[in-house]
Structure formats: C-alpha cells, structure tokens
Amino acid sequence: MPIAHPDSIEDLKEILRADTSIVLLAGGTDFMVGLNHGSTRLESDHLIVDLRSVAELSTVELDYRSKMLRLGAGVRWNDLLSGPIEDAAPCLSQSARTVGSHQIRTAGTIGGNVATASPAGDGVCALVALDASVVLTSHRGQRNVAVRDFATGPKTTVIEKDEFIERIDVPIVNGWQGYSKIGTRNAMVISVAGAAVVLSPDSQICRIALGSVGPTIIAADSASSFATTAIDWNTSSVSTDDLDQVVQLVRESASPINDHRSTASYRTHAVGVLVKRLIEQGLRSIKESV
Amino acid sequence: MSDLEIRESVVRGGIGQSPLRPDGVSKAEGSYLFSSDLSADNMLIGKTLRSPHQHARILSIDTSKALAMQGVHTVITADDVPGKPTYGLISSDQPVFAGEVVRYIGEPIAAVVADDEDICARAIAAIDVVYETLPALTDARFAADPESMEIHPDGNVIREQNVVCGDLSVVGDVIVEDRYTIGMQDQAFLGLEAALAIPDADGAGVECHVATQWLHEDLAQIAACLDLPETAIRMVLGGVGGAFGGREDISLQVHVCLLALATGRPVKMHYSRSESFLGHVHRHPAEIWMRHHATQDGRIVKIEAEFIFDGGAYASTSSAVLVNAVTHTQGPYKCDNAYVRGVAVRTNNLPCGAMRGFGVVQACFAHERQMDLLAQKCNLEPLEIRRRNAMATGDRLITGQTVESVAPVREIIAGLAAIPEPSETLHSNGHPYGLPGGAGNTTRSSDVVRGVGYGLAIKNLMYSEAFDDYSTARCRLDDGVITLKFATAEVGQGFITIAAQIARSTLGLEDVRLDPIDTGVGSAGSTSASRQTWMSGGAVEAACLKVRQLIFEHVAATTGGDAFALVIEGDTLVNTTNGQRWPMLQIVSGLVIDEEVEFRHRPTVPLDENGQGDCHTAFAFVGHRAVVDVDVELGLVRVVEIATVQDVGRALNPLSVTGQIEGGIAQGLGLALMEEIIQRDGRIMNPSFTDYLIPTIADMPPVVAQLIEIPDPQAPMGAKGVGEPPTISSTPAIISAIQNAMNRSGGADTHLTRVPIRPSDIAKAVNSNLRD
Numbered sequence A: 001m002p003i004a005h006p007d008s009i010e011d012l013k014e015i016l017r018a019d020t021s022i023v024l025l026a027g028g029t030d031f032m033v034g035l036n037h038g039s040t041r042l043e044s045d046h047l048i049v050d051l052r053s054v055a056e057l058s059t060v061e062l063d064y065r066s067k068m069l070r071l072g073a074g075v076r077w078n079d080l081l082s083g084p085i086e087d088a089a090p091c092l093s094q095s096a097r098t099v100g101s102h103q104i105r106t107a108g109t110i111g112g113n114v115a116t117a118s119p120a121g122d123g124v125c126a127l128v129a130l131d132a133s134v135v136l137t138s139h140r141g142q143r144n145v146a147v148r149d150f151a152t153g154p155k156t157t158v159i160e161k162d163e164f165i166e167r168i169d170v171p172i173v174n175g176w177q178g179y180s181k182i183g184t185r186n187a188m189v190i191s192v193a194g195a196a197v198v199l200s201p202d203s204q205i206c207r208i209a210l211g212s213v214g215p216t217i218i219a220a221d222s223a224s225s226f227a228t229t230a231i232d233w234n235t236s237s238v239s240t241d242d243l244d245q246v247v248q249l250v251r252e253s254a255s256p257i258n259d260h261r262s263t264a265s266y267r268t269h270a271v272g273v274l275v276k277r278l279i280e281q282g283l284r285s286i287k288e289s290v
Numbered sequence B: 001m002s003d004l005e006i007r008e009s010v011v012r013g014g015i016g017q018s019p020l021r022p023d024g025v026s027k028a029e030g031s032y033l034f035s036s037d038l039s040a041d042n043m044l045i046g047k048t049l050r051s052p053h054q055h056a057r058i059l060s061i062d063t064s065k066a067l068a069m070q071g072v073h074t075v076i077t078a079d080d081v082p083g084k085p086t087y088g089l090i091s092s093d094q095p096v097f098a099g100e101v102v103r104y105i106g107e108p109i110a111a112v113v114a115d116d117e118d119i120c121a122r123a124i125a126a127i128d129v130v131y132e133t134l135p136a137l138t139d140a141r142f143a144a145d146p147e148s149m150e151i152h153p154d155g156n157v158i159r160e161q162n163v164v165c166g167d168l169s170v171v172g173d174v175i176v177e178d179r180y181t182i183g184m185q186d187q188a189f190l191g192l193e194a195a196l197a198i199p200d201a202d203g204a205g206v207e208c209h210v211a212t213q214w215l216h217e218d219l220a221q222i223a224a225c226l227d228l229p230e231t232a233i234r235m236v237l238g239g240v241g242g243a244f245g246g247r248e249d250i251s252l253q254v255h256v257c258l259l260a261l262a263t264g265r266p267v268k269m270h271y272s273r274s275e276s277f278l279g280h281v282h283r284h285p286a287e288i289w290m291r292h293h294a295t296q297d298g299r300i301v302k303i304e305a306e307f308i309f310d311g312g313a314y315a316s317t318s319s320a321v322l323v324n325a326v327t328h329t330q331g332p333y334k335c336d337n338a339y340v341r342g343v344a345v346r347t348n349n350l351p352c353g354a355m356r357g358f359g360v361v362q363a364c365f366a367h368e369r370q371m372d373l374l375a376q377k378c379n380l381e382p383l384e385i386r387r388r389n390a391m392a393t394g395d396r397l398i399t400g401q402t403v404e405s406v407a408p409v410r411e412i413i414a415g416l417a418a419i420p421e422p423s424e425t426l427h428s429n430g431h432p433y434g435l436p437g438g439a440g441n442t443t444r445s446s447d448v449v450r451g452v453g454y455g456l457a458i459k460n461l462m463y464s465e466a467f468d469d470y471s472t473a474r475c476r477l478d479d480g481v482i483t484l485k486f487a488t489a490e491v492g493q494g495f496i497t498i499a500a501q502i503a504r505s506t507l508g509l510e511d512v513r514l515d516p517i518d519t520g521v522g523s524a525g526s527t528s529a530s531r532q533t534w535m536s537g538g539a540v541e542a543a544c545l546k547v548r549q550l551i552f553e554h555v556a557a558t559t560g561g562d563a564f565a566l567v568i569e570g571d572t573l574v575n576t577t578n579g580q581r582w583p584m585l586q587i588v589s590g591l592v593i594d595e596e597v598e599f600r601h602r603p604t605v606p607l608d609e610n611g612q613g614d615c616h617t618a619f620a621f622v623g624h625r626a627v628v629d630v631d632v633e634l635g636l637v638r639v640v641e642i643a644t645v646q647d648v649g650r651a652l653n654p655l656s657v658t659g660q661i662e663g664g665i666a667q668g669l670g671l672a673l674m675e676e677i678i679q680r681d682g683r684i685m686n687p688s689f690t691d692y693l694i695p696t697i698a699d700m701p702p703v704v705a706q707l708i709e710i711p712d713p714q715a716p717m718g719a720k721g722v723g724e725p726p727t728i729s730s731t732p733a734i735i736s737a738i739q740n741a742m743n744r745s746g747g748a749d750t751h752l753t754r755v756p757i758r759p760s761d762i763a764k765a766v767n768s769n770l771r772d
C-alpha cells in the first residue's frame, strides 16, 4: 500500500487533487482502531497520506488582536493541555485532559477528532461551545464551516473528497469556560454524556454544547439563549427557577439513545446536571474574580 | 548461638522472603515472550470461522471457494475431526466444530490455514454456510422449565443441587430477603489466546505450545479429539499473560493441532481481543434470591435461597461452579438450618465456566447484601452483625462438613475494625482523579458523600467432590545445583518464584533452576481454585524432602552419625546431637539425587441429593472494608481506599501475596463498578477494551492489607491459597459502601441488588425518572 509524505500544504493539495482514493492519516488513534475492528477497510489502490509530515499543520497562532486562536489540524492533545492555549480556550484544554490516556494524547490530534465526527468527541463539544470554525482547504481554495455544522451525523461530515482540515479557528472569549464529561470509569473512557459551557460577561453571552446525547455534538441553542437573558450579568447570578429552566431546556434539546454504554434517560438526566453545575461554578468564579 | 551466626546461616531467597520473580524484569521491559509472540520457521497461520447465529441448524458448508484461494492450505470442519467430535472439562458436550447445530454466536464452525493473516481473513469470508435459524433460548429462568425447548441433546439442565439441613420449620423474629443479579464478567487477561503447533516429522504426533492453565488436561482432551495416543502429543507452556479461569477450557488447542497435522507444517493461531471474548468461557451471570431468618439480636437461624446460573450453550465447569455457590450460601457465618435450591442451565448465550472466585463471588455478593439488610433491621453495626454470626474452626457448615481449616473470622473482623479510616478530606486534595468522575471533571467536593461498607467471605481451596486432585514435582540435585521439574502452569501468579523458595529453604541451597514447564513430567493439576501453592508447592516440598532425607542418610553413612539427628538451618547442616555444622554446599558436593513425587490432598466426597457431604478440601477467609466517595446525583463513584484482612496461613512470599491481594481487589472493584459483557440476543455489544471497561490506575485506590498468619496444620508449610479471596468480598464491600453513602445522602430508600452497579442505579435515588 503506497504512503505519501507531503511536506507542505501545497503538496498536500496537489496529492488530493490528483488522487481520489485517499486516506488521510494524522495520529491514527481513530483510524487504526477502525482498521483493526474491520469498520475501516483499506484496498490496495488506496493511497495513505501521512499528515504528520506536513509541519504547517501543527502550527498554533494566538492572535489576541483579532481575538482568534488558530489551531493547526495536526495539533495534538498534549499541546492543548496547558500554557497559552489554556489561557485562550480553557474549556478546550479541559476537554483535552479528559481524552484517552497519555499515549493517546501524545498521538491524537484535534483535526482528527473533528474529522472523525463522533457524537462523543470531547474536543468537538468544547469547540462548538466556543463557536469555532473549521477551515477546509483544497486546490480549489478555502472555506470556513462552523464546527457545529461540520458533522452531519455520526461519522459523516460536509468535507469533500479533495479537502482537508487545515486548521480550526477558535474565538478567544473572555470570561469563564468549563467542560465536564461522564464515563463509567475515572479515566480513559468514551463519554456517556458531556457538556461545555462558555460564559462571557463582556458580551453577555452563555453558550452551551452537549456531547453524546445526539447523533452529533449538539449546540443547545434554546437553553443558551434562555440562559443568556436569564443570567443577571451585573451580579453574575441566576435564579434557581431560571437555572432549572435552563436544565429543562438542555434536557429537551438532547435526543440520546439507549446503548451498551448507558441509557437515554440517564444521559438526559446527566447532561442537565453537568450544565447546572458548570453554570453555577462559572458564575461563582466570575463573581469572585471581580 | 549468637544472632550473627543465625543470620549467616540464612538461605537467601528462601520462604518468607520476597525474592524478585524471574519473569518480572522481562515483563516490565516488554521482552518477555508471550504465546502470541511464538513463531517457527515455515509457519502458517490459522483462523476460525464462527457462527453469526445464536441458534441455527447448519444445512450446508461449502469450503470450495476458500480452498481454491491462493495461499490457502486447507480448511477443516467437523468432518475432519478424526476422534471424539466433542470436548469439555467435566462433560464432553462441546463440539470441536459445530456440525449440525450452532448454539451460540461465536461458536467455531471451521478453521482455515493459510500463508498469512490477510489470506486467512479472506478465506474465512469465502466459506459459504447455509443456516436455518432456530428460536433461541436466552433467558436462564425459562431454561429449566419442562415446557421449554431443549437446546442440547443432554438437556437444558446442567445440574440441580440443593442443600437442605436442619429444621426447616424454624422461623426467625427478623426476616430479610431480596433478589440479586450478577452480570457476566470477563477474565480480561491481557495476553490473548495463542498457540503454536509443530507436527512431528513423521506426522504421527504433535507438539503444542500454548498459554493454558492445565497442560495435562489439554493433552488428554486433544488426544481424544485427534484420536492419537497421549504419548504422541507434547504440551509446552507458552508465555501466559493472565488466566483467571478463562484458560481452563480448551479454546484453539484442538484446532491448531489439527491444522498442523493436516498441513505437516507449524501452525500458529492467535485471537484478537474481540475474538477472545468469544473464545473463552466467562463468569456466570446469576439470579439469586435469598431470605435470612434471625433472632431479634441478629443471630441467623435459617437461610433460604435459590440460585439460577446461566451456563450458556455448553456445560464447561458449570456443575462445579454451582456446587461452590450453593455450598457457600451461608458465607463465613454459622447457620444450622437451610433450604437452598440451585440450578445451572444451558441457554443460547455465551458459555460460562471458571473465573476467579468460581461461584462463590455470586453467592458472596448476595449473602453480604443480606447481612447489611439484617444489620439494618436489627439495628446493629455491619461489623457487629458479622461478629455475632462469625464461624470458627470446628463449626459445621450447612453441608454437614466440619470446618477443620483455621477459621479466623473474628480476628478478621477485629482487624478490619482496628485499621484507621482514611481522612474525610482525602478527596479534596486537588488531585484530578481524586473525586468521583475522575478525569471527567464532573464533581466538586460539595457533591460528594462518603460511605463505608464491609464484605466478608469464605472460600474453598482446591478441587471438591471426590476429584482425584494431585500434583507432581521432581527435584534433581546435582553437585549443589537443584533443578525442579513440574507441569504447573505459571500464569502470572508467581508459582515459579515460590517453587524455588521452597526448594532453597528445604535444602539449604541457593542455586535453584527450573526446567521448562511441559508434559515431560506428571500432571500438576490446574492453576485454579487457589490450589497451586498448596498442591504444587506441596509437591515441590515433598520432592525436596525426599532428596533431603537421602542427603541425611548419605551424611550419616559417611560420618557415622544418625540421620535423624540432622537438620538444615538456613544454608547449614547441623548435627543436633553434637552441634557439628557443615555448609550445605560442601556436604552435597558431587552428590546426584533425583526424586519425583505425586502429592495429594485429603479425600473429599460428592454431595448427596440434599447437598450433604464433606465435599470441600479446605477453606480460607477474608474481609474487606471499602471507603467510597459518591456523587449521588450523577451516580459516580470514587473508591477512596480498600482495607483488607486476609487469612493466608503463612505468606511464603509476602510481596507475591500483596500482588494477589491488590490484583484481586482490582478485579473485584471491576465487577462492582464497571465490568460486564453486555449481550443482546446473544451478541456481545462491547467486545473490546473500548467498551468492556476494566479499572485503570485512576480507579484503583490504595490498599491497606493485613495478613493473618496462623499456619494451617493441614497445609504444606502452613500456607493457604491466596488468589481468589481478594476478588470475592471486595465487590460487596464496595456496593455496601455506596449504599451507605446513598443512605447518608437521604435519597430514596433503594437497596442495591445488582453488580456491576451503573450510574443510573445510584442516581435513581434522587431522580425517580431514571429507567433501566
């Protein structure tokens, strides 16, 4: 099976232009599992393209002027855990900490997480709450797609055959952010329910995203806009009734399934609890910091 | 004699010390050769075709397309099994390959052998099997019903066993009862099934290297299926990466030997993780009803119980597992009157058999949940109800058998009470894994309720019910070097370490070598039932004692003394009549002695129809205290600490004992909180480590272990088996602690009756909308 090692984005574009049976390989932590499991099949005419050889894909650009964090698709979980990225997008760092094990975080990339389009993708949930967008590149040019619109169902996306994810643009939001994830053990576990909350007192916005409770990561719009208006941004507080209403709306926006990992009713219950706790903690923390 | 002299005469690496295991470093470094690493020149690869149906008639099997493929050497089916078409540990009811009917999803139908893995996979896919599907029997509760269809010529009932004793008319002042459910646990050994079979040049025999628990039993079963004399087969132990009961039954052994003989070339088979879930037996899922009668002050006067064990499609060891369950109904508590019914049945689910704890895990979960209920009803502390009922040496079990083993149940309870509890604030130390939910960042300290719970267990050691249980060992002394030979399967438990320790201490010599573990010596029996320290340890000791006796006689003859006056102290031979001392190494210089012994434990008898009889060999006891932090609203648990007191007789290698205790607790914690094979219509929904969860380091709490070392007079060197007890009562201790936290949090009054517990089982206490 042929393997290509492009060394630039230009190179990569050309390879994708010329060949249509291409498999992009980043950290391989989803790809290899699929291969071993048999759900991913490689035919002899497939060309594997090694994205790790494209150094440009691993760049991180922190642009405080335009309030944008530009994350190359090849940036690995371990690079997201702390430092300037944690300052710029704390809930993304928190989601990174919940991913797999040290080994997985050393190999796996944010681009791979987005491209895989798992309804349980931890990074994706944080990115949706941050209103991030995917920058898709091909020889035809470039387009931006909101992360929330990128996946169309479990493992299906809007990406075209000749495109790749070049980077993810993450708005830098002042305020407080948090990510929580439930699994049936204390580490190295696929999310049974996850939630990200972004609270911005400056722009008076609350944005909520939910994981593992629908076919894709869910942007809980009705709950977000209700919370946005219900929160008293001057005092950083919300009434118990209103918070209960947020929880109610969160649960209504979820459409989870029963499967071997959990039940729909537990998932619905759990995302509500997670969001409630995150908002409470966020508001408390904002209040304490002023 | 001064202290200094005594220390000088100590033999290094003897019993009571903790020398490092010979396989330790290579396992840690990754250079150890497991069975799956085996290879041979000219080797082919074999692979199994498995049934996609739970229950179906095979109308035809067409292998022609597979056979015609480039690189495929042959394909074998039931028609190619020359000898007995079936195998099994207790009854021979499981086909080597299904010929007419398949009875579970994953049952082997054919095997191919090809140049490589890829070709194998394509050849498997090219085999055309036509099935007529049949209705499946999936619910064990209906299997025993005479109205139910029979799914096997031997019937659905594998065994019924009651235990009836005492006065059944007794009624307690206090009565507690409930129904308990135990899910299907997997052994989840890390080293997957693998074997390499090498045919003899003349094709008349075969050598099979395999990861197994019992080489001689494999050999006998393979020989019968191959229609070869047992002398034509040699079994060699391949590197075993854990077993826990899952390697007691044959998996790929017959297949790989058949393929090697059919092709005349070495053949290797090895399972993937998902195939492994289909390729070995699991812990029996069980439904248990129990009712305890007690006096107002909490003394048990009668126990009633009913056990239904789902044995899956084939018998394996189900009948013995059932006997263990029903005979351990009472736990380590006195009880004069009992009416226990038990049945193990066939269904079209995955076959079940041996797993660490062997039936007692299920019984213990139920009796310990019952003891907590009883404590509550009688207004007693959980340890106090257990103390009032604690059995002791000399007590009679509900089977009528007298417990002759040391039974330090009261000492265990006192020990647990004396271990200080971890501080309440331990969880808020800021460690990301320190709270329920762990790395998921779900829970703050204010969401947490602390709970404490207990579990106690009694476990039989060795085989039961008149089984001719023995082990063989050979000790060869040659010019100061001891070489031991045995067929004891080292599966990771550390027998090879203590075997050498026993030889060193018995003979006062340090240089001990181990021959390869194979069938070149008599059977050692199975590495199961916590039996190898007692049985093979006993055999090694006996062989060394024989050699020692001959050394004494030689010394007596050459020095003119009395052999009976000689003893070995450390590395020194001492004549107790005149105090004369010689270094052992000097005494045995040039001596060659070679002795082999078979070691047996005391005889046992089968149970009668009322479950009466001295069916067990010996018993060990253990207790656990679990401290947990629970996030009740989300149903998440962090086990903070497990304290344990275990009756070990004597710790031959304290470090090894600690290893067994910690590992066993991890497995018990797994059953309590996460480990379950989930089947829907006989199909495994979680056949990988992505979804069959076993505890990680972030789930495993510190263990505070205390050993009770009262040497058992019946046990060689006083040492009891220690492998199973840690797994058994750690599970109910954790559930009991979670219950305690839930009660403290003031949620709805639910009694926890199922393992593994699921977050929704806990969260239900605060949100009644949650459904299963």
Ligand SMILES: Cc1cc2nc3c(=O)[nH]c(=O)nc-3n(C[C@H](O)[C@H](O)[C@H](O)COP(=O)(O)OP(=O)(O)OC[C@H]3O[C@@H](n4cnc5c(N)ncnc54)[C@H](O)[C@@H]3O)c2cc1C
Pocket (backbone or CB within 6 Å): A023, A024, A025, A026, A027, A028, A029, A030, A031, A032, A033, A051, A073, A074, A098, A099, A100, A101, A104, A107, A108, A109, A110, A111, A112, A113, A114, A115, A116, A120, A121, A122, A123, A163, A164, A165, A166, A188, A189, A190, A191
């Ligand atoms: C043990 C284990 C634990 C895990 N735990 C978690 C977890 O806790 N949370 C979680 O969210 N995930 C988890 N995962 C899944 C996986 O690690 C992540 O989704 C990871 O981010 C995938 O990145 P990768 O670089 O390894 O992707 P790869 O496996 O290399 O690729 C995955 C898919 O994305 C495509 N792709 C990769 N990069 C690009 C690109 N730049 N443009 C277009 N397509 C691209 C590939 O073609 C492929 O289809 C786990 C996986 C394992 C094996």
